[in-house]
Amino acid sequence: MQEIKELIYGQLSSDSPFLSIVDKVFAGERLNRSEGLLLYKEAELSLLGLLAEVVRRRVNGLQVTFNHNFHFEPTNICMKSCAFCSYKRRYNEDGAWEEGIDELRQAVRKYKARGVTEIHITGGVHPQRGLEYYKAMVEAIKEEFSELHVKAFSAVEIEAMCKISGVSFLEGLQALKEAGLGSIPGGGAEIFDEEVRKQICPDKATSQQWLEIHQTAHELGMMTNATMLYGLIENYEHRLDHMERLRTLQDKTGGFNTFIPLKFRRANNAFSHIEESTTTEDLRNYAVSRIYLDNIPHLKAYWPMIGKEVAQLSLSYGVDDLDGTIDDSTKIYSMAGGVQNPNATTQELITMIEDAGKEAAERDTLYNILKRY
Ligand code: SF4
Incomplete structure (x- = not known):
């Protein structure tokens, strides 16, 4: 640390x-919005990298984690109209799919044999599937593989399933937790600013609903993640807000484990005219x-979205988590221009981490360390 100083x-x-910002970072003090803005607008990238390294070393040392996981996307049929989305389809539209509980059971059996520790489930907001359907999904997973951690359903999906079933967020989350839900992923947050939201995702769960669902999950003892979609029409003030x-x-x-910035990808959506970041x-x-999120312990680079090279570079800019092996089980970003057929072996992730001068470790969903390399 002395050398960095x-x-x-x-x-x-x-x-x-x-x-004064540097002094605050070394003293472990929180930055205010104008200081964050100054960093975004004026700081040299080299200074940002060093300051982020100071914070990451304080919180996570040199450790970079990954996990063995797979994604299950039950459907891309969606009743919402997010303008940045390349994934959604309406009923009977080309490319629409719906996977049922039998397909879910098969996927769980397949990946159980491969030693995964987590299933990550997100998909479109299906207009007819209510809470009972999603509860049955979680129960089926637990019947097949009781130790598998179920990280499932973005706050946007939870808002819709509770509405369809006429229950409160608390009742819905309690029922899912009783069925075996372990945590909820961070999707659907996009950008909280209401004016930006009107333009990019007008009919989605509101920012307030997103935050309320996460708060309720935390109060029920479930950890969650948080995302931020960037590189679209928002400005730095919106990101800091x-x-x-x-x-x-x-x-x-204290219920957020990880913050995950999600880069806007422009293929096949209504914002294709916008240059990517x-x-x-x-x-x-x-x-x-x-630097800014001093109280969320982990920062994740979601490599299927930004590519493995940039993900590896990000390890020198504060990132301490690379998500997982994924094994070609998600389409959300490949349909928008991200990595095609995303798949990473354990050895590949370890090499990426070690070549960046960091220490690789396998974690479970809740960031307990399972193995150090
Ligand atoms: S981003 Fe999600 S909620 Fe929005 S249209 Fe796409 S699938 Fe539906």
């Missing part, structure tokens, strides 16, 4: 506007997230 202070003049709302909830509940912008965003 010397490097950072060595590159700043005595009247640098970043000096988004992170601040998460930071505030985390102060109350550059790699330096992706790295800038990871670093500011790490």
Whole structure:
């Protein structure tokens, strides 16, 4: 840490506007919004990388984790109209699919034999599937493989299933938890700013509903993750507002495990005319997230979305988690221009981590370390 300190202070003049921010980062103090904005707008990438490294070493040391998981996407039939989405289909539209509980059981059996520890389930917001259907899915998983951690259903899906079934979020989440739900993923957060949301996902669960569902899950003892869609029409203030709302909830509940910035990919959607963010912008965003979100322990690079090369680079910009092996089991980002047939072997993830000068470890969903390499 001393070397990093010397490097950072060595590159700043005595009247640098970043000096007080650097002092705060070394003292472990929280940055305010104007300081976050200054970092986003003015800081050199090298300074951001070093400051993010200070925070990541304090929280996670040199460790970078991954897990053995697979995704199950029950359907891409969706009643919502998010303009950035490349995935949704209406009934009978080309490319629409619906997987039932039998297909889910088969997938669980297949991956059980491969030693996975987690199933990740998200998909479209199906207009006819209510809480009972999703509860039956979780029960079926547990019947097939009781130790498998079920991380399932974004807050957007939970809002819709509770509405269809006429129950409150608390009742819905309690029923899912009793069925065996272990945690909920971070999808559907997009950008919390209501004006941006009107333009990119007007009929989706609101920001307030998203936060309420996560808070309720935390109060029931379930950990959750949080995402942020970036690189679309939002500005830096919107990103900081988004992170601040998460930071505030985390102060109350402590229930977020991981923050996952999701890069907008433009293939096959209504925002295809927008240029995607550059790699330096992706790295800038990871670093500011790490520095700003002082109370969420982990920062994940979701490699199927940004590619393995950028994911590896992100390990020098605050990222300490690379998600999982995935094994070609998700289509959400490949349909938008991400990695095709995403798949990573354990050895490949270890090599990515070690070549970046970090220490690889396999974790379970709740970040308990299962094996160090
Ligand atoms: S992002 Fe999700 S909720 Fe929105 S249209 Fe696509 S599948 Fe539906």
